[in-house]
Amino acid sequence: MVKLRYSRRLFRRSSSKGSTGSSSSSSSDGDVGARSGGGGGVEIEWEVRPGGMLVQKRDGRGGVEEVITVRVATGFSWHDASIGATCTFGELKVVLSMVTGLEPREQRLLFRGKEREDSDHLHMVGVRDKDKVLLLEDPALKEMKLRAAIAAQPMQSPFQSYIQV
Secondary structure (H helix, E strand, O other): OEEEEEOOOOOOOOOOOOOOOOOOOOOOOHHHHHHHOOOOOEEEEEEEOOOOOEEEOOOOOOOOOOEEEEEEEEOOEEEEEEEEOOOEHHHHHHHHHHHHOOOHHHEEEEEOOEEOOOOOEHHHHOOOOOOEEEEEEOHHHHHHHHHHHHHHOOOOOOOOOOOOO
């Protein structure tokens, strides 16, 4: 968060409450008097959004992050995961690793038919509450795990090494 000071001459706020343009600094509301009053500057708080855009911080939310529920399909089963709307797909993979047992590097998440990167933010891609995301196990890692499991088993010959009499 960055705080910048500005003078009244650079940014003017128009009041929609029917004022005639003349402002009085002896107003009963101190905040309005500070905004419309003469020489003093007012601090504006700025924030950097996940896309890299610098915007003025909103006061309406109060810093509360919206929580959404994402429905994740994994083959024949469904999982509902609650996560912040501004989280990334990588963070969603971490939440899903607790539910499914798959490591985050073994997961592939598809939304609207496209595989999403770990750094993509949910709200930037368009994920909303109750949207469906498809979870697939990475086929390359699945094959590597299968080969490792086969290599770990002792090799059994179809022929017997000894003769019974």
